[in-house]
Amino acid sequence: MNTEPEVNLxxxxxxxxxxxxxxxxxxVLGRTPSFTELGIYSVMWSEHCSYKNSIAVLKTxxxxxxxxxxxxxxxxAGLVDIGDNLAVAFKIESHNHPSAVEPYQGAATxxxxxxxxxxxxxxxxxxxxDSLRFGSPRDPRVRYLVDGVxxxxxxxxxxxxxxxxxxxxxxxxxxxGNPLVNAMSVxxxxxxxxxxxxxxxxxxxxxxVGSSTGRDGIHGAxxxxxxxxxxxxxxxxxxxxxxxxxxxxxxxxxLEAIATxxxxxxxxxxxxxxxxxxxxxxxxxxxxxGSGGIEIDLDLTPAREKGMTAYELMLSxxxxxxxxxxxxxxxxxxxxxxxxxxxxxxxIGQVTDDNMLRVRQHGEVVAEIPAMSxxxxxxxxxxxREAVEKKPDTPAADxxxxxxxxxxxxxxxxxxxxxxxxxxxxxxxxxxxxxxxxVTPAGQTDAAVIxxxxxxxxxxxxxxxxxxxxxxxxxxxxxxxxxxxxxxxACTGAKPLAVTNCLNFGNPYKPEVYFQFKxxxxxxGDACRMFxxxxxxxxxxxxxxxxxGGERTAIYPTPTIGMIGLLDDIGNLVExxxxxxxxAIVLLGDPELALDGSEYLVMQYxxxxxxxxxxxxxxxxxxxxxxxxxxxxxxxxxxxxxSDGGLAVTLAEKSIMNHDRMLGxxxxxxxxxxxxxxxxxxxxxEAQGRVVISVDPGKAGAVIEEADRLNVPVRVIGKVLxxxxxxxxxxxxxxxxxxxxxxxxxxxxxxSALHLEEL
Amino acid sequence: xxxxxxxxxVFPGSNCDHDTEYAVASFPxxxxxxxxxxxxxxxxxxxxxxxGGFSYGDYLRCGSIARFSPLMREVIDFxxxxxxxxxxxxxxxxxxxxxxxxxxLIRNAGRKFVSRQTTISVANNTTIFTDRYEKxxxxxxxxxxxxxxxxxxxxxxxxxxxxxxxxxxxxxxxxNATEEANFNGSMNNIAGIxxxxxxxxxxxxxxxxASEALLGSEDGRRLFESLFAHLGGA
Numbered sequence: 003m004n005t006e007p008e009v010n011l012x013x014x015x016x017x018x019x020x021x022x023x024x025x026x027x028x029x030v031l032g033r034t035p036s037f038t039e040l041g042i043y044s045v046m047w048s049e050h051c052s053y054k055n056s057i058a059v060l061k062t063x064x065x066x067x068x069x070x071x072x073x074x075x076x077x078x079a080g081l082v083d084i085g086d087n088l089a090v091a092f093k094i095e096s097h098n099h100p101s102a103v104e105p106y107q108g109a110a111t112x113x114x115x116x117x118x119x120x121x122x123x124x125x126x127x128x129x130x131x132d133s134l135r136f137g138s139p140r141d142p143r144v145r146y147l148v149d150g151v152x153x154x155x156x157x158x159x160x161x162x163x164x165x166x167x168x169x170x171x172x173x174x175x176x177x178x179g180n181p182l183v184n185a186m187s188v189x190x191x192x193x194x195x196x197x198x199x200x201x202x203x204x205x206x207x208x209x210x211v212g213s214s215t216g217r218d219g220i221h222g223a224x225x226x227x228x229x230x231x232x233x234x235x236x237x238x239x240x241x242x243x244x245x246x247x248x249x250x251x252x253x254x255x256x257l258e259a260i261a262t263x264x265x266x267x268x269x270x271x272x273x274x275x276x277x278x279x280x281x282x283x284x285x286x287x288x289x290x291x292g293s294g295g296i297e298i299d300l301d302l303t304p305a306r307e308k309g310m311t312a313y314e315l316m317l318s319x320x321x322x323x324x325x326x327x328x329x330x331x332x333x334x335x336x337x338x339x340x341x342x343x344x345x346x347x348x349x350i351g352q353v354t355d356d357n358m359l360r361v362r363q364h365g366e367v368v369a370e371i372p373a374m375s376x377x378x379x380x381x382x383x384x385x386x387r388e389a390v391e392k393k394p395d396t397p398a399a400d401x402x403x404x405x406x407x408x409x410x411x412x413x414x415x416x417x418x419x420x421x422x423x424x425x426x427x428x429x430x431x432x433x434x435x436x437x438x439x440x441v442t443p444a445g446q447t448d449a450a451v452i453x454x455x456x457x458x459x460x461x462x463x464x465x466x467x468x469x470x471x472x473x474x475x476x477x478x479x480x481x482x483x484x485x486x487x488x489x490x491x492a493c494t495g496a497k498p499l500a501v502t503n504c505l506n507f508g509n510p511y512k513p514e515v516y517f518q519f520k521x522x523x524x525x526x527g528d529a530c531r532m533f534x535x536x537x538x539x540x541x542x543x544x545x546x547x548x549x550x551g552g553e554r555t556a557i558y559p560t561p562t563i564g565m566i567g568l569l570d571d572i573g574n575l576v577e578x579x580x581x582x583x584x585x586a587i588v589l590l591g592d593p594e595l596a597l598d599g600s601e602y603l604v605m606q607y608x609x610x611x612x613x614x615x616x617x618x619x620x621x622x623x624x625x626x627x628x629x630x631x632x633x634x635x636x637x638x639x640x641x642x643x644x645s646d647g648g649l650a651v652t653l654a655e656k657s658i659m660n661h662d663r664m665l666g667x668x669x670x671x672x673x674x675x676x677x678x679x680x681x682x683x684x685x686x687x688e689a690q691g692r693v694v695i696s697v698d699p700g701k702a703g704a705v706i707e708e709a710d711r712l713n714v715p716v717r718v719i720g721k722v723l724x725x726x727x728x729x730x731x732x733x734x735x736x737x738x739x740x741x742x743x744x745x746x747x748x749x750x751x752x753x754s755a756l757h758l759e760e761l
Numbered sequence: 762x763x764x765x766x767x768x769x770x771v772f773p774g775s776n777c778d779h780d781t782e783y784a785v786a787s788f789p790x791x792x793x794x795x796x797x798x799x800x801x802x803x804x805x806x807x808x809x810x811x812x813g814g815f816s817y818g819d820y821l822r823c824g825s826i827a828r829f830s831p832l833m834r835e836v837i838d839f840x841x842x843x844x845x846x847x848x849x850x851x852x853x854x855x856x857x858x859x860x861x862x863x864x865x866l867i868r869n870a871g872r873k874f875v876s877r878q879t880t881i882s883v884a885n886n887t888t889i890f891t892d893r894y895e896k897x898x899x900x901x902x903x904x905x906x907x908x909x910x911x912x913x914x915x916x917x918x919x920x921x922x923x924x925x926x927x928x929x930x931x932x933x934x935x936x937n938a939t940e941e942a943n944f945n946g947s948m949n950n951i952a953g954i955x956x957x958x959x960x961x962x963x964x965x966x967x968x969x970x971a972s973e974a975l976l977g978s979e980d981g982r983r984l985f986e987s988l989f990a991h992l993g994g995a
Contacts, residue, residue: 156874160905161815163776247774247818343773433876433905435970436813438780443878443977453975455783572975 006037006313017044018228023383030375038312038361038369043376045274045317046281049544052382055510056542059386059520063527067500067536071196075378076286078119078199078269079187080538082500084568086457087193091125094133094186094465094504094564096543100241101183105150109183110158110244111321116187117164118270121253122324124197124260125189128437129452130159132169132185133465133504133562137178139420139755144173147181148756154244155185156431161246162253165440166432168450170465173420173755176557179548184504186564188463190454197260199269200327201283201296201353206266207333208280208296208351211340212252212323215276216306218242219319229509229545229554248322248345255343256324262339264332271323276303277316279325281359284373285380288357295373297360298351312361312368327353389520390513394474399597399607401679409685409729410737412606413650414747416686421601422647423751445659446577448493448642449565453572460569462496468646469558471599471614476518478614480525480561482690485622486645487565488533492626493641493693495576495633496567498533501526503540503563508547508556515544518559526561532619533626535565569633576633578642579660580667585639585722586702587667589649591625591692592715593618595683601647602686617690624712625691631708637701644692650685650729650737652694654744657727664741669720670730681731696722765992768796768806770836770852772827777813777849777969784969784985785810791989798830807992808845809836811852813905813967823866823908824854833859845889845988846961850906853953853963862956862963863921864913869906870946876905878977880942881952881966882932885925888955889991890962893983899936900929900980902966904945909965911947911954918948929953929964 007013014024017040027035027043035043045051053060065074071081071089079093097112117127132155137144148171159166164187201208219242259265267287269279280296287294300315310318326347328336333349340347354360359376361369375381416422429444439452441460449464466487472479488498503526508515530537546557569575597603598611632638644652649671658664671684697705702718709716728738767785771778778795785793794804803809816827827833833855840846840861848856856862869875881902883894894900913921921927929952931942938950945965953964968981 160874160876160907161774161776161818163814245818247815247820250776250815251773430877431874433874435876435903435905435967435976436776436780438783438970438973438976441975441977 009034009037009040014040018048019044023047030372030381036368038316039371041313041317042277042369042371045277046376047382050273051278052378053542054383055385055387055544057378057384059523063523063537064531065536067534069499070536070538074537074539078122080500080502081123081196082538082566084459088454089191089193089196090461090566091120091123091189091191092187092502092564092566093119093539094184094502094562095541096504096506097183097185098180098506098543098546101151102180104241105147106154107241107243109151109154111242112183112185113155113158114244114246114249114321115272116185117162117249118272120187120189121256122199122268122270123191124195125191126257127164127187127189128439129167129188129450129463130164130186131167131450131463131465131564133467134169134171135177135182135469135560136173138175139173141178144178145756151181151183152428152431158244158246160433162250163436165434165436167434167440167452168444168464171425171428174470174558175550176555178550180546180557182506182546182560184562186465186502188566195260197265197268199283200267200286200290201294202266202287202291202327203330203353204355206330206353207328207349208298208353209326209328209333209336209347210303210323210350211326211347212345213245213248213320214304214306214346215315215318215323216320217310217314217318220314220317229547242319242321244321251343251345252322252324255340255345259336259339262335264329264335265326266329267327269325271325273319274317275319275323281373281376283325283327284359285377287353288374293355293357295354295356295358296351297354300361300363302348302350304346304348312363316361387510387516388513389517391517392514396609396612398612399603399609401597401682403677403679405678407678409681410739413685413737414743416602416605416647416651417654417744417747418751419601419605420752420755422651424749425752427753441572441575442577446579448490448578449496449567451494451496451569451575458571460496460572460575462491462494462567462569463565464490465562465564466490467560467562469560470610472522472561473558474599474610475614476521476559477525478617480522481529481619482614482617483561483563484526484529484533485617485619485690486643487563488535488626489622489643489693491565491567492629493576493578493643494569495574495630496569497630498535498565498567498626501530501535501537501563501565503537503561505542506546506557506560506562507544510544515556522559522561529619532623574633574636576638576641578656579640579663580656580665580696580722581639583665583722583724584699585696586699586718587669587720587722588695588697588702588705589692589717589719590628590695590709590714591621592717593689593691595687595689597683597687600686600688615688615690621691624714625693628709628712628714629693632705637705637708638695638697640696641693644694645688648686648688653729654748656694658741658744658748666723666726666741667720668723668728670733671719673731676732681736684731685729765791765989766806767791767793768803768809769793770796770798770809770811770832772798772814772816772830774816774818775812775814777967781810781812781849781969784972787972788985788989796832798832801831801835803835803839808847808988809839811848811855813850813852816851816855824851824858827855828859837861840961843958843960847890847988848963849967849969850965853965854908856961856963861961862954863917864911866908867910867912868908869910874907875944878903879966880932880934881929882936884927884930887925888928888959888962890984890988891928893987897936899932899934901978902968902971902981904966906965909945911951913948921954922949924957926954926957927951928955928962
């Protein structure tokens with residue numbers, strides 16, 4: 003037998019627990035914890051599992067809605083009714099720190115983990131999305147990270163057989179040493195086939211299924227709950243290794259096992275593996291019925307190596323494993339299904355009624371803990387941190403007013419910015435069509451849309467966050483992230499339904515970071531309430547900080563929003579790009595134009611400005627309703643919102659994003675003041691609440707009528723041409739392009755910026 | 762009109778099996794049946810399809826383990842009797858690994874997985890899989906693979922060409938076999954080949970993903986139609 007280290011305050015602190023927390027553990031147990039118990043508490047009370055610094059704030063988000071079948075935190079992912087006896091399970095999660103030290107495996111296991119959260123509910127994953135943030139593409143290590151992360155996402159998803167349908171990728175210096183990898187999975191399930199992550203029924207057998215347990219990923223959850231440093235490289239062993247083939251078998255076997263009716267409860271093993279699955283399933287059972295608990299015998303757990311200690315087995319984050327509670331007497335049916343798929347399924351314990359999590363090894367009890375004391379909502383600590391506003395000291399730009407600006411060159415330069423240029427290099431590495439539901443290729447709709455076989459319906463989905471806005475103004479930025487997501491969904495004709503979020507921030511113990519967090523969540527909450535899109539779950543990733551020029555800096559606060567929407571009739575789908583020459587081009591929305599927060603300001607003036615764009619949530623709501631109405635009445639031929647890069651970029655994208663149907667445009671913008679500053683704003687402002695649509699001229703009257711009814715400012719600004727593109731202001735040409743010039747600027751700029759040929 | 766029964770092989774790691782099932786079921790008179798890799802039973806089917814995916818994970822060479830599965834022995838016998846076998850993407854890789862088709866499929870020239878719409882042209886419209894197409898007709902059919910770069914010895918290429926065994930080529934929209942259209946680096950822009958007897962077809966593009974206007978193309982349908990008509994169905 004290995005001699006275990008003596009448990010004391012010092013060891014607890016090395017496990018990331020503070021003095022107060024350690025005292026609480028001793029108090030709950032009435033004794034000093036064993037080494038294994040200390041390990042269990044340390045991961046369950048880590049930020050990653052306990053949400054101890056965020057839960058109080060998260061609870062302010064709206065979590066109720068008529069179509070919600072589960073509430074945030076109740077199950078592994080949100081569950082939303084979409085009619086036809088179908089529900090959508092969806093969730094977004096971060097895998098930032100693993101991807102920072104081992105980009106390929108970090109990203110791959112991020113994808114694998116989020117899919118498990120979905121099929122553990124009985125839902126088949128039908129789509130995935132990825133929201134990525136990196137440092138400057140000029141940095142060689144950033145190039146290495148981009149290449150690894152993209153390959154990792156691709157290899158896992160392509161093999162697993164779930165289409166990657168949408169995503170985003172941004173480059174900002176603040177992410178240099180701490181990239182963000184946020185993966186979202188969307189699944190479909192018939193109502194009667196859903197499974198709960200709850201351990202119920204005394205004597206029901208508990209099974210571990212899937213891969214054997216190895217020494218990989220021990221303390222991954224704790225690793226995710228601290229800042230990255232030079233020493234982080236040594237934590238590569240904390241990064242798990244993914245096996246998409248094993249997960250594919252696990253998926254098929256699990257859905258087949260659920261269909262037998264012998265599965266009572268099910269939870270995947272993600273962060274903190276066996277520890278979190280046993281304690282969380284126990285706790286849910288206790289909450290629902292007043293009594294429960296699980297006891298397991300580690301001698302029965304299939305292990306990859308001999309001599310693994312209880313501590314290691316309980317804390318391992320080996321991938322592609324799940325915990326099943328079977329209906330007593332029917333466990334063999336489950337085992338047979340897994341055997342057919344060549345997957346391990348072994349009974350390791352049973353459900354109890356003494357409210358304890360009890361772990362045995364070599365005939366001895368090595369851990370015996372009141373299950374509720376471990377979990378969020380039970381005994382896990384909850385903190386409200388100090389929040390102090392620290393405004394960014396970025397200056398407002400002094401816009402040039404002379405007439406020397408070359409708007410054509412500026413527009414093309416903007417189109418070539420890595421944050422705006424075509425992301426084809428990324429998404430062509432992802433299978434976007436497997437499962438044969440993907441209705442339009444990437445970039446041709448504002449949100450991805452898949453059809454739902456057997457129905458007329460379509461499901462729209464999107465991830466979004468402009469973190470520069472959140473940095474400049476956390477509240478408005480948080481609201482804009484939700485608003486833009488909803489706007490994109492509505493552009494396709496779908497009605498926004500519900501939200502999942504991945505909140506990436508710096509160290510919450512820094513008051514200015516906690517202020518960003520708290521305030522961004524307020525903004526998100528305001529938007530979600532206005533749009534009636536409740537938050538169904540997600541995750542929080544703190545401690546995203548790295549050294550830049552010797553100084554520790556937090557990333558831009560990045561509350562990534564994932565949203566789903568429902569299109570009642572897939573036949574009403576609206577694409578982003580121009581469809582017919584001769585159509586009228588119509589601009590919806592007429593906010594005051596400013597350049598604050600814009601990509602243009604960063605490019606041309608080297609500052610993000612002093613504030614984010616403003617957001618009018620009531621207007622956004624009306625705009626969404628208008629877009630959904632126009633689509634349902636078939637009044638609109640295309641819709642694309644004005645976002646990164648402003649109106650000039652929106653028009654260019656509408657022109658070239660569908661390679662099979664490229665069309666030009668002529669646009670004339672009116673402006674009381676047409677000096678150079680005003681023109682810069684007209685072309686490049688990222689003012690919110692705007693959408694450019696194209697409309698059959700015969701239907702323009704009806705469109706204007708609908709817009710007036712919903713109080714959405716509407717203006718015809720030009721028409722679609724077969725070839726050639728031009729923008730004028732007050733009748734005076736400002737920039738003229740050929741389609742080829744737009745394509746040239748847009749198409750391969752990302753690869754060039756990343757110097758990918760050198761990889 | 763007799764029903765055509767179409768067996769679709771399910772290897773562990775197949776992930777286009779249900780897509781293929783869905784596409785086959787959309788043809789009146791065609792009935793898909795799923796065939797389990799570990800069985801020896803072809804369930805009396807009239808044709809066998811090896812679908813896309815990552816059979817057995819494909820951590821080794823793509824298709825190299827699938828060829829040893831129990832069911833593949835039956836499929837090889839079936840093909841030997843002149844019965845039709847169609848391999849799509851990973852299925853094509855399995856067919857070259859087990860020797861039912863000549864040549865090999867190696868890593869894409871650009872060393873990356875490529876997922877996108879492509880244009881291919883019909884190089885031979887006299888096979889049982891292609892006779893509902895015009896010769897030289899350009900089709901829009903998507904691809905998604907990392908190892909689809911077709912290679913073979915000069916003699917094999919020569920005999921494939923002279924026997925009319927090249928069924929499809931990557932071309933531009935005008936039907937020209939350009940270097941640009943040949944995104945994965947295949948010899949002679951080869952996207953799909955048949956065996957000498959003409960009863961086994963392997964191709965990298967996914968006709969089952971081009972079988973519905975809603976998904977952007979119906980150009981893959983006539984491949985299935987050709988086959989089913991030949992078998993006395995549709």
